[in-house]
Amino acid sequence: MAKKISTLTFEIVSGIVVTTTLFYYKCAWTLFSLLRPNWISWNNYSEPMLRNIEKKIFKILKVPYRGWYVDIGPVVGPADKIWTISLNTESKKTPLVLLHGLGAGVALWCLNLDAFAATRPVYAFDLLGFGRSSRPTYSSDSLEVEQQMVNSVEEWRKEMKLEKFIFLGHSLGGFLATSYAIMYPHRVQHLILADPWGFPESPPDYHDLPLWVRALSYVLTPFNPLTAIRVAGPAGPWFINTIRPDISKKYAGVLDDDLIPNYIYQCNSQTPSGESGFHTMMSGFGWAKNPMVKRIHKLREDVPITLLYGSRSWVDHSATDVIKAMRYKSYFKWKVIPSAGHHVYADKPELFNQIVLKSCAFADGEESELEDETYGDKIPQTDLTQKYSFTSFQSGDDDAK
The missing domain is CATH 3.40.50.1820 (Alpha/Beta hydrolase fold, catalytic domain)
Incomplete structure (x- = not known):
């Protein structure tokens, strides 16, 4: 019986669709891991x-x-x-x-x-x-x-x-x-x-979603979302500023241009603990x-x-x-x-x-x-909760009220 191969499909631009296998991404990542320098020396975290x-x-x-x-x-x-x-x-x-x-x-x-x-x-x-x-x-x-x-x-x-x-x-x-x-x-x-x-x-x-969101959704699914920052190694701050120049601009006139990209890099060039949790x-x-x-x-x-x-x-x-x-x-x-x-x-x-x-x-x-940002109509008083199943956690706080 033929083994099913998982595929990843995403649209680069309108009308141009690329389909590849999840196996390809895993092989590529394994190859890079073998060829790249030691992670500790490659990244510039301090x-x-x-x-x-x-x-x-x-x-x-x-x-x-x-x-x-x-x-x-x-x-x-x-x-x-x-x-x-x-x-x-x-x-x-x-x-x-x-x-x-x-x-x-x-x-x-x-x-x-x-x-x-x-x-x-x-x-x-x-x-x-x-x-x-x-x-x-x-x-x-x-x-x-x-x-x-x-x-x-x-x-x-x-x-x-x-x-x-x-x-x-x-x-x-x-x-x-x-x-x-x-x-x-x-x-x-x-x-x-x-x-x-x-x-x-x-x-x-x-x-209907922005191209970069679709690309992340499809291409980065096997990996932690900020893997590219660590892959970039010492060039991480430059990489951040290149793909997201707007981040530095938000703080322009208040902070030096290099501070925010370097801060984000230092925060995310470490072991991706919380990031892995988010990925899960x-x-x-x-x-x-x-x-x-x-x-x-x-x-x-x-x-x-x-x-x-x-x-x-x-x-x-x-x-x-x-x-x-x-x-x-x-x-x-x-x-x-x-x-x-x-x-x-x-x-x-x-x-x-x-x-x-x-x-x-x-x-x-x-x-x-506050004044509400509405379209002028009152919210209908109907119970929509039946549409949704839910999971909740029980509080372990002894003095919960």
């Missing part, structure tokens, strides 16, 4: 260099900050530590906690930290497996990886002794912040999602194997949500209307930030900061609710 780049980026801050490692114990690895920064911790207002997206770290919030810390305590940390945090080996099961990441956030919260906080997550961070809020709703005063990843179900047709959870790069739309209705009704999208973002926003319908009894506001892409916090930092601060003030009872 913990002191990453630390120094982060310090240079944070020189633009006017509010003093503190950085340190929070020991969360054996959550995923034998001794996990999470790199954390804090600002204005003397304030008595509800703390704001920031969680970055894939391949990022705390320094990418540099355009937002001063504004946020002017009114309240602010904490940001490198998710376990990213940035300067520990690099444990995550599970090969998508739901277990998600739970491990959420558990690491909860252990971090316990060590920080934060009873309740406003949770702001970008991209992957938005997905995990929502998962955390489902498990520990009594800890989240307000959930702010900045262009979150992993909410809608994967569409049956990819043709993803379905075609742009979607999650266990999309949040299937279980958002399990989030407690009294947890408010503010959802921010970039008008030019590649992220699939199709789940928004469904979520609004599911949570018609709850506070759910969404805003589209004009001329912003996926990195809304850096594309339009002033407008982004303003909306986040208003949401924080509303959470503290100091501001009226």
Whole structure:
């Protein structure tokens, strides 16, 4: 009986389709692994260099900050530590906690930290497996990886002794912040999602998506998403700046042009721990194997949500209307930030900061609710949850309310 060979098919340009085998990619990668120099000597990762780049980026801050490692114990690895920064911790207002997206770290919030810390305590940390945090080996099961990441956030919260906080997550961070809020709703005063990843179900047709998203979805499926950065070795920062020159431009006039590409390279030239976890959870790069739309209705009704999208973002926003319908009894506001892409916090930092601060003030009872970005019609009060099956985790917090 003939053995079935898996194929990968993607459209280079309209009308030109390339089909190749998954076996080809695995052979090519094996050959490269044999021919390339030793990984340790080939890549240019340096913990002191990453630390120094982060310090240079944070020189633009006017509010003093503190950085340190929070020991969360054996959550995923034998001794996990999470790199954390804090600002204005003397304030008595509800703390704001920031969680970055894939391949990022705390320094990418540099355009937002001063504004946020002017009114309240602010904490940001490198998710376990990213940035300067520990690099444990995550599970090969998508739901277990998600739970491990959420558990690491909860252990971090316990060590920080934060009873309740406003949770702001970008991209992957938005997905995990929502998962955390489902498990520990009594800890989240307000959930702010900045262009979150992993909410809608994967569409049956990819043709309406940008070419680069389709290419990543098909070509990189066998590999971790940021493999090319490590393959580039010492040329990694140049490679990042070449394929994504817009990243540096977001910080132009504030930071030297080479700082952000070098920071991203240093964050991602290490062992791809969190990245491998993301790879396990993803379905075609742009979607999650266990999309949040299937279980958002399990989030407690009294947890408010503010959802921010970039008008030019590649992220699939199709789940928004469904979520609004599911949570018609709850506070759910969404805003589209004009001329912003996926990195809304850096594309339009002033407008982004303003909306986040208003949401924080509303959470503290100091501001009226945001105006919703709607088409003028009221959300129909119908129960759409029957359409979706869901999986949820049981909270292990003894004092859960």
